[in-house]
Amino acid sequence: MTRAPTHDGVLAAAASIAELLPPTPLLPVEIGGVRVHVKAENLQPIGAFKIRGAWWRLSNVGEEERARGVVAVSSGNHAQGVAWAAKRLGIKATIVMPRDAPQVKLDGTKALGAEVVLYNRPGEDRDEVAAKLIEQNGGTLVHAFGDPWVIEGQGSAGIEAGQQMGRSPSRFIVCCGGGGLAAGLALGCPDSAIHVVEPKGWDMVGRAIASGEIVHAAPDAPKTICDALQPTATKPINLDVLKGRAEPGVTVTDKEVRDAQRWAFATMQLVVEPGGSAALAAALSGKVPLDERTIIMVTGGNADPAAFARTICEPASFKPR
Amino acid sequence: MTRAPTHDGVLAAAASIAELLPPTPLLPVEIGGVRVHVKAENLQPIGAFKIRGAWWRLSNVGEEERARGVVAVSSGNHAQGVAWAAKRLGIKATIVMPRDAPQVKLDGTKALGAEVVLYNRPGEDRDEVAAKLIEQNGGTLVHAFGDPWVIEGQGSAGIEAGQQMGRSPSRFIVCCGGGGLAAGLALGCPDSAIHVVEPKGWDMVGRAIASGEIVHAAPDAPKTICDALQPTATKPINLDVLKGRAEPGVTVTDKEVRDAQRWAFATMQLVVEPGGSAALAAALSGKVPLDERTIIMVTGGNADPAAFARTICEPASFKPR
Numbered sequence: 126m127t128r129a130p131t132h133d134g135v136l137a138a139a140a141s142i143a144e145l146l147p148p149t150p151l152l153p154v155e156i157g158g159v160r161v162h163v164k165a166e167n168l169q170p171i172g173a174f175k176i177r178g179a180w181w182r183l184s185n186v187g188e189e190e191r192a193r194g195v196v197a198v199s200s201g202n203h204a205q206g207v208a209w210a211a212k213r214l215g216i217k218a219t220i221v222m223p224r225d226a227p228q229v230k231l232d233g234t235k236a237l238g239a240e241v242v243l244y245n246r247p248g249e250d251r252d253e254v255a256a257k258l259i260e261q262n263g264g265t266l267v268h269a270f271g272d273p274w275v276i277e278g279q280g281s282a283g284i285e286a287g288q289q290m291g292r293s294p295s296r297f298i299v300c301c302g303g304g305g306l307a308a309g310l311a312l313g314c315p316d317s318a319i320h321v322v323e324p325k326g327w328d329m330v331g332r333a334i335a336s337g338e339i340v341h342a343a344p345d346a347p348k349t350i351c352d353a354l355q356p357t358a359t360k361p362i363n364l365d366v367l368k369g370r371a372e373p374g375v376t377v378t379d380k381e382v383r384d385a386q387r388w389a390f391a392t393m394q395l396v397v398e399p400g401g402s403a404a405l406a407a408a409l410s411g412k413v414p415l416d417e418r419t420i421i422m423v424t425g426g427n428a429d430p431a432a433f434a435r436t437i438c439e440p441a442s443f444k445p446r
Numbered sequence: 447m448t449r450a451p452t453h454d455g456v457l458a459a460a461a462s463i464a465e466l467l468p469p470t471p472l473l474p475v476e477i478g479g480v481r482v483h484v485k486a487e488n489l490q491p492i493g494a495f496k497i498r499g500a501w502w503r504l505s506n507v508g509e510e511e512r513a514r515g516v517v518a519v520s521s522g523n524h525a526q527g528v529a530w531a532a533k534r535l536g537i538k539a540t541i542v543m544p545r546d547a548p549q550v551k552l553d554g555t556k557a558l559g560a561e562v563v564l565y566n567r568p569g570e571d572r573d574e575v576a577a578k579l580i581e582q583n584g585g586t587l588v589h590a591f592g593d594p595w596v597i598e599g600q601g602s603a604g605i606e607a608g609q610q611m612g613r614s615p616s617r618f619i620v621c622c623g624g625g626g627l628a629a630g631l632a633l634g635c636p637d638s639a640i641h642v643v644e645p646k647g648w649d650m651v652g653r654a655i656a657s658g659e660i661v662h663a664a665p666d667a668p669k670t671i672c673d674a675l676q677p678t679a680t681k682p683i684n685l686d687v688l689k690g691r692a693e694p695g696v697t698v699t700d701k702e703v704r705d706a707q708r709w710a711f712a713t714m715q716l717v718v719e720p721g722g723s724a725a726l727a728a729a730l731s732g733k734v735p736l737d738e739r740t741i742i743m744v745t746g747g748n749a750d751p752a753a754f755a756r757t758i759c760e761p762a763s764f765k766p767r
Contacts, residue, residue, distance in 0.1 A: 147472075147473075147474065149471075150470075150471040150486075150489065151468075152468075152489060153468065153491075165471075167715045168471065168473060168714070168715055168716075170474075172713075172715050229712065387751075390717055390751070390754075391550065391751070392493075393489070394488040394489055394493050394716065394717040394718070394747030394748075394749075395489075395715060395716070395717065396711055396715040396716065396717060397715070426715030427715075428715075430708075430711070430712070430758040430759050431759055433711075433755075433758065434754075434755035434756075434758055434759050435755075437751040437754065437755055438751050438752055438755050
């Protein structure tokens with residue numbers, strides 16, 4: 126049995142994380158003549174916001190359970206977050222990762238001391254792989270988004286951003302895989318609109334928000350460069366928070382994502398991975414409203430060097446700063 | 447006639463700049479088992495610390511002089527700093543830039559509304575080109591480093607970093623072209639050691655500190671990828687501050703600089719241009735002492751996309767995070 130995540134839980138997570146990690150920068154940028162802010166979560170020690178939820182979850186694992194370790198499933202950023210928190214807390218971590226995860230994320234997870242178990246992205250169900258591991262060896266499952274502590278931990282980014290801006294954000298534009306960050310922001314910042322952004326063809330959360338029902342990834346879903354935004358479906362714990370609360374979902378194309386990566390490279394001097402730039406892509410392509418209290422979540426920067434190199438060398442589709 | 451830069455001038459510059467620009471992040475990193483801090487000045491609005499000195503200089507140009515505009519010489523970052531400040535203050539800016547400056551810097555300077563006058567890096571003396579322009583059309587020279595306001599403005603980065611760290615920095619590791627930033631830090635932070643880092647073969651400041659005399663670039667100086675760190679010589683105003691005050695200078699090779707750029711890409715998610723990563727290169731290659739109160743200045747991120755792409759695709763010479 127689990128519990129529902131709460132506003133107070135987000136505040137508690139934010140207080141815990143503030144003792145652990147310096148705030149990531151809130152950087153002012155101008156988009157379409159409007160001054161907005163980018164919350165640069167790609168500058169976290171593991172290169173992604175996932176360190177927040179992982180820390181909050183693992184620091185709430187009971188003493189007895191700690192000894193049996195934790196098991197997580199992740200394409201790479203949650204993996205590194207769990208590995209980082211586990212190392213810090215002295216907990217053994219086993220991470221189920223897709224065989225096609227970017228090498229940089231596989232390497233990073235192993236370098237943090239976690240054991241990595243690979244699975245095949247089309248074909249095997251990663252949740253089943255993890256369940257089998259836990260059945261065999263025990264351990265606590267740390268789900269990447271369908272977990273109350275993980276949701277609360279991710280939401281701490283919104284509390285931090287609001288404190289840095291000195292006023293309540295009007296809206297968060299947020300990339301969305303399973304909906305952990307979006308749900309956390311929605312809970313943590315009740316006065317802010319939440320715009321979820323997903324890769325084209327992978328808008329299971331947007332469609333779930335619209336229909337009120339869980340939507341599964343289509344077996345013939347198109348390829349996307351956003352490796353971090355390809356869950357099989359959101360979970361009821363996320364949808365319960367987001368339905369009736371989030372704005373209609375938005376999708377972005379691979380080209381819009383690459384344009385955003387190149388923009389972040391050239392005008393912000395930031396390395397952003399494809400999935401981490403989805404919200405920025407939506408903002409740059411005019412798909413979401415912008416005002417002076419808007420916060421764009423840039424969520425991860427663990428980019429594959431060769432892919433990033435190709436992206437930044439494409440012709441610019443925007444004017445220099 | 448000019449004046450000497452002062453400690454109080456650095457404090458005044460820091461106060462002025464704090465009203466204008468949010469602090470750049472001070473990011474914790476671990477190098478060789480030691481936790482140090484990186485001052486990410488590449489995240490300034492123009493992608494480089496030069497915005498500081500340019501702002502402080504231009505905001506101190508008298509009313510009458512303002513009407514005649516300002517003239518600056520720069521390979522690109524000072525150019526953009528002056529253009530940014532001039533636009534903000536409504537002053538006409540003319541910038542003398544080398545014909546081989548990175549396209550991204552030429553474009554950025556023009557996009558900020560400055561007039562660009564090109565010269566040939568080997569052959570023409572850029573200071574003479576600027577002097578001729580001023581003789582013809584009038585205007586105030588805004589030297590890239592040999593100017594008291596510019597030195598004080600750059601030093602504001604040290605005041606800001608010390609405030610962010612909450613204690614006095616033991617040392618600044620700082621890349622060095624003409625010595626504007628190094629002199630500003632030396633004045634602003636009298637309790638901190640100053641380690642200047644220059645490209646191999648372009649260590650005119652390190653040699654000037656050692657000898658007490660101005661040293662000019664050798665006519666046969668080797669090529670360097672650090673386009674931002676190729677002045678012809680430091681100036682007396684900089685040397686007067688640094689001699690007897692700065693530690694012995696350190697040099698870095700192109701390979702060490704590229705390794706540092708790749709490290710910043712992969713472990714910090716930062717885009718750093720070659721010259722901007724010289725101090726990081728010195729730290730990573732063990733050429734300077736590190737302790738927990740060390741601040742490494744990462745000074746600019748206006749990287750040429752093709753060159754940056756090549757650099758990040760070279761094999762990594764360090765372990766993943």
